[in-house]
Amino acid sequence: MALLKVENLRKYYYSGLFKKEVHRAVDGVSFEVEKGETLGLVGRSGCGKSTLGRTVLRLLEPTSGRVLFDEQDISGFKGSSLKSLGTRMQIIFQNPESCLNPRMKVYDAVAEPLRLHRICERSEERGRVRELIEAVSLSEELLFRYPRELSGGQLQRVAIARVLGMNPEFIVADEPTSMLDPLVQAQILSLLKNLQTEYGISFLFISHDMQVIEWMSDRIAFMEEGKIVGFR
């Protein structure tokens, strides 16, 4: 059964005088992602992959079309109903620093979503943070460091630990390794693959790198100029 069903989704950007210029970044896209499946999304820079990923998660307002998550139409969700989706659907960004507060130590960065979404009792927090840090293969010594004291790969692991803490069922991974050197890239990709097997998470895995997509995906969607032009 599909966990995520996207039907004829469109996201247009309007610019220029009187917003008359239209850029059809996502232009009538349909696909499904099964429970525990990784759908790879590949295409050239600027073809609309990130816009699609963000619109699916409702980080961007769709122009038209429907997104069904666990058989619920979430396209019109607002306010509290959208917030309730917050933990079930997550995103991992290309640049982990964008989601980490530079003034917050690693411990607090991982604990923050647990507190915000009341995922565990305050008394269980330490144990849960340590579990999450271990799940992403980081050493506990890093817990009391600031983001600026970590490498790119370590930062991405912290970002992944934060996301994992929310027990998501679906993750959009938007070029999560493209800023890392090849060795670290391979380690993070393996980590994501292992986590997926362990927790049965579904992924929309976005990349412009066909090798990465081939390795990570069960199925691949090819995107060109706002449209999906084929699956494999």
Ligand SMILES: Nc1ncnc2c1ncn2[C@@H]1O[C@H](COP(=O)(O)OP(=O)(O)OP(=O)(O)O)[C@@H](O)[C@H]1O
């Ligand atoms: N906020 C915005 N306003 C107007 N146009 C935008 C906006 N964001 C993106 N675009 C345009 O929409 C198109 C799709 O961008 P998007 O970032 O989704 O592509 P992408 O395939 O993810 O590219 P990349 O791999 O380089 O990130 C691009 O032409 C981009 O310039």
